[in-house]
Amino acid sequence: MAVLTGGLAEPVRSEHKINIVIKTVLASQGDKFADPRLSDLIRELESVFKYSSYRLLSRNSMNLRMKETGTALLPEDRVLKITLLKIKGDRASLRLEISKKNRQIFQTVIQLLNKGAITVGGPKYKGGYLLFNISNSF
Amino acid sequence: MNKSKCDPILLSQFFDHELEPEEYDRVSEHVRDCLSCRKSLLDNQSLSGFFRAGLGKTVARTRFDNLEERVLSQVRNRKPQIGNWKFLIPAAAMVAILFLVFPLTGPRVSVSGPSAIVESLTGDTSSVMILETPESRQTIIWFNETLISEDEKNEVQETDHTSIIGCSDRRAGRAGPVRT
Numbered sequence: 001m002a003v004l005t006g007g008l009a010e011p012v013r014s015e016h017k018i019n020i021v022i023k024t025v026l027a028s029q030g031d032k033f034a035d036p037r038l039s040d041l042i043r044e045l046e047s048v049f050k051y052s053s054y055r056l057l058s059r060n061s062m063n064l065r066m067k068e069t070g071t072a073l074l075p076e077d078r079v080l081k082i083t084l085l086k087i088k089g090d091r092a093s094l095r096l097e098i099s100k101k102n103r104q105i106f107q108t109v110i111q112l113l114n115k116g117a118i119t120v121g122g123p124k125y126k127g128g129y130l131l132f133n134i135s136n137s138f
Numbered sequence: 139m140n141k142s143k144c145d146p147i148l149l150s151q152f153f154d155h156e157l158e159p160e161e162y163d164r165v166s167e168h169v170r171d172c173l174s175c176r177k178s179l180l181d182n183q184s185l186s187g188f189f190r191a192g193l194g195k196t197v198a199r200t201r202f203d204n205l206e207e208r209v210l211s212q213v214r215n216r217k218p219q220i221g222n223w224k225f226l227i228p229a230a231a232m233v234a235i236l237f238l239v240f241p242l243t244g245p246r247v248s249v250s251g252p253s254a255i256v257e258s259l260t261g262d263t264s265s266v267m268i269l270e271t272p273e274s275r276q277t278i279i280w281f282n283e284t285l286i287s288e289d290e291k292n293e294v295q296e297t298d299h300t301s302i303i304g305c306s307d308r309r310a311g312r313a314g315p316v317r318t
Contacts, residue, residue: 044271048278091255106261106281116253122263122281
């Protein structure tokens with residue numbers, strides 16, 4: 001019976017650390033280009049957007065413990081700070097902060113599914129838009 | 139076998155030379171006088187000749203060199219046949235148990251909810267949209283980086299969302315994501 005109840009409510013985990021990967025993508029219209037390293041992500045994005053070009057600009061990864069903050073440098077002096085707030089069940093609670101030239105532009109708190117991803121986008125860059133795909137696993 | 143009675147068993151043994159000499163002579167004498175038995179005997183002879191000829195042709199066509207190796211090769215290449223129910227029933231039961239147990243205990247990749255639930259959203263951005271991809275429900279937050287003025291900043295800054303696609307656009311008509 002213990003086996004069958006394994007998937008039920010789990011306590012809040014405090015000892016875990018999670019791995020986070022941030023992919024910075026430039027989406028634009030014009031030339032058609034699909035970065036092969038982004039094939040899965042592009043399939044998702046194409047169901048919502050109609051950009052013709054998706055280029056991977058950079059890839060950052062970090063391991064965070066509880067309450068720890070990691071930083072990723074983004075184009076044009078932007079900085080993405082990610083803080084692990086808690087892990088409950090199959091979701092990690094994360095605070096994402098994007099700032100530009102020391103001014104905070106955007107802050108959100110999300111509950112991200114284990115092995116799931118969120119894409120934050122919007123800043124204009126080189127004739128297109130920047131997308132930050134943030135995935136986690138724990 | 140006398141002259142008046144025909145015995146097919148004796149005739150068959152006669153044909154195969156299985157009779158004792160005395161009996162053989164008697165059947166031979168009967169066959170000489172009996173048209174029916176003579177005909178049966180001729181039929182047997184022609185049938186036997188047909189099979190012998192076929193066997194001879196087959197033997198003539200057979201290559202006996204490396205025969206053992208060829209037979210062994212065919213046996214090795216033959217796929218094992220699973221037809222034993224003593225094996226199949228426990229195996230099917232095990233597969234069924236695995237299907238029942240692993241959705242509960244194995245690594246779960248849920249598709250029942252969005253990839254991310256947005257608890258709160260603050261910032262100096264002029265507009266924010268929360269989207270969800272239709273297939274795997276991947277959450278997308280799209281914000282307009284254009285900073286708002288201090289006056290606009292005094293307006294509501296915090297937007298709470300759960301998992302529903304939402305939109306907070308303080309400057310209608312501003313550039314956003316290109317929707318299909």
